[in-house]
Amino acid sequence: MTIRSSFAETVGKSSYWFLHTFMKGGSxxxxxxxxxxxxxxxxxxxxxxDVILVTGTNGKTLTTSLIVKVLAQKYDQILTNPSGSNMTQGIITAFLTDKEKPKRHQRKLAVLEVDEANVKLVSRYVKPKAFVLTNIFRDQLDRYGEIYTTNDKILEGIKLAPNATVIANGDEALFASEKLPNPVIYFGFDDQPDGDVVATPNTDGVLCPVCNHILHYKFITYSNLGKYFCPHCGFHRPALKYRVTKRIHMDPTSSQFCIDERPYAIQVGGLYNVYNALAAYSVGRFLGVKPAQIEKAFQYDEKVFGRQEVIQLGDKKLTLILVKNPVGLNQVLDMISTDAQPFSLGWLLNANFADGIDTSWIWDGNFEDFVRNNDVPAVVTGGDRVSDISFRLKIAGAPDDKIHPNQDLDHFIDELKQVPTDHLYVLANYTSMLQLRQKFADMKLVANRM
Incomplete structure (x- = not known):
């Protein structure tokens, strides 16, 4: 360790102590x-x-949490960044907070969520044992560009660590589009009979990454994920090592499914979260965790920071869900549509740098089907771009008298307390979710985890 790095570490730890002791924050x-x-x-x-680096567009935070739970069945003292602060500064902070650093000849595990654009920056200094790749969807075009640019950013980081194992979603065509020197393990779904279908026209990544012809699928799970093949050049999904072989039951609060014919359950809803569980399973098996131990790890009922976190707001049960791009949004809308009980809806939309300043992605959300198929008695809207989301819902067919816009966050919360149902879902993008959650922390409704 150099004198400079030692000084940097000392100052960083001191600032962390001060911020968390007196300011209740500092991730x-x-x-x-x-x-x-x-x-x-x-x-x-x-x-x-030994670093497990988790990246991709959607699912990084929950996948990281599930991996930690799975690996805790075998390993002690796993370092992670649970608040989702996933750029280099947040990752450095995570290391600074480790109270029991490994000794010179000792190795500890670190499971780190990493922003896609920061994979190269992290891999330059920390050589991962494994990269976990969840998916690539269009997200924050002002920061990432199109999905191909995002994939290139991830690959640049992977190529700095050619000995690391890549544990990738095999149902994402881009992850199999380039030959890597790394060992590669693929996971995916194998729960439907083979056919021949194509994705809907506005789906991201419908072109073959080898020859640019339209990809076909033997089946699609959602969006551009599934058992793809190109009838023109022969490019196809690689062999999967770990597979979801059956969906048993799905509702807004739980998912039951089989991996390699063995049943598992997680206490969160949504098909996208089954992918996250499968990724965690794959990492666990890679590091020698037994299936029975993984089943036990999946049984925990701790909701992850802003991801289907349940909050008691007066007499209302509020479920807070992060949404940030069209694919994730559509999956969330599909998930909450399975709720058999009446529910109201809250919507917060900001357009800060961390969110992506372009909010046009909400127009690719399938609001029309959601409004048509669900009799939602009240929709409370808010955030810096409250007019955008209110107008989008109006165009989708939501009646004017059911949309209640509130620019002020305190008024937004007051309006949530007045909805006519006992249960409500609040959908929010990143900075608006943090702002709302901080309000709830100030109200002593949630722990302050920032």
């Missing part, structure tokens, strides 16, 4: 300070860790 600022003092501080901080 990235200590890392930012340490990085400014020594841009290579991460190299020393991560030197004696």
């Amino acid at each position: 990235s600022f200590p890392g930012r300070i340490a990085e400014q003092i020594d841009p290579a501080v991460l190299k020393d901080l991560g030197r004696n860790y």
Whole structure:
């Protein structure tokens, strides 16, 4: 360790202590300070860790949490970044908070969620043992560009660690489009009979990444994920090592399914979360965790920070769900549509840098079917772009008298308390979710985890 990195670490830890002791926050600022003092501080901080790096467009936070739960069945003292602060500063902060750093010849596990554009920055200093790739969808075009640019950013990081194992969603065609020197393990779905279908025209990634012809599918799980093949050049889904072989039951609060013919259950709804569980299963098996141990790990009922987190707001049960792009939005709308009980809806939309400043993605959400198929008695809208989301819902067919816009967040919360149902879902993009959650923390309804 250099004098510079030692000083950076000391200052970073001191700032973390101060922020968490007196300000009740600080998930990235200590890392930012340490990085400014020594841009290579991460190299020393991560030197004696075996790092599992989790990246992709959707599902990083829950996948990371599930991986930690699975690996905890076999390993002690796993370092992670549970708040979802996934850029270099947040990752540096995670290492700074480790109270029991590994000794010189000791190795500890670190399971880290990493922003797609930061994979290269992290891999430059920390050599991962494995990369876990969830999916690639169109998201924050001002930051990432199109899906092919996002894939290139991830590949740039992977190529810095050619000995690391890549554990990738085999149902995502881009993840199999380039030959890598790394060992690769694919996971995916194998629960439907083979046919020959194509994705809907506005789906991302419908072109073959080899020859640019339209991909066909033997079946589709959702969006561009499934058992793809190209009838023109022969490109097709690779062999899967770990597979979802059956969907048993799906509702807004739980999912039951089989992996390699063995039944499992998780206490969150949504088909997309079954993919997250399958990714965690694959990492567990890669590191020697037994199926029975994984089944036990999946039984926990701890909702992850802003991801189907259930909050008691007066006499209302509020489920807070992060949405940030069209594919994730459509999956959430499909999930909550399976609720057999009446529910109301809250919607918060911001357009800050961390969200992506372009909110046009809401027009690709399938609101029309949602409004048509669900009799939602009240929709409370808010956030910096309250007019955008209110107008989108109106165009989708929601009656004017059921849409209640509130620019002020306190008024938004007050309006939520007045909805006519006992249960409501609040959908929010990233910064609006953080703002709402901080209000709830101030009200002592949730723990302050920032």
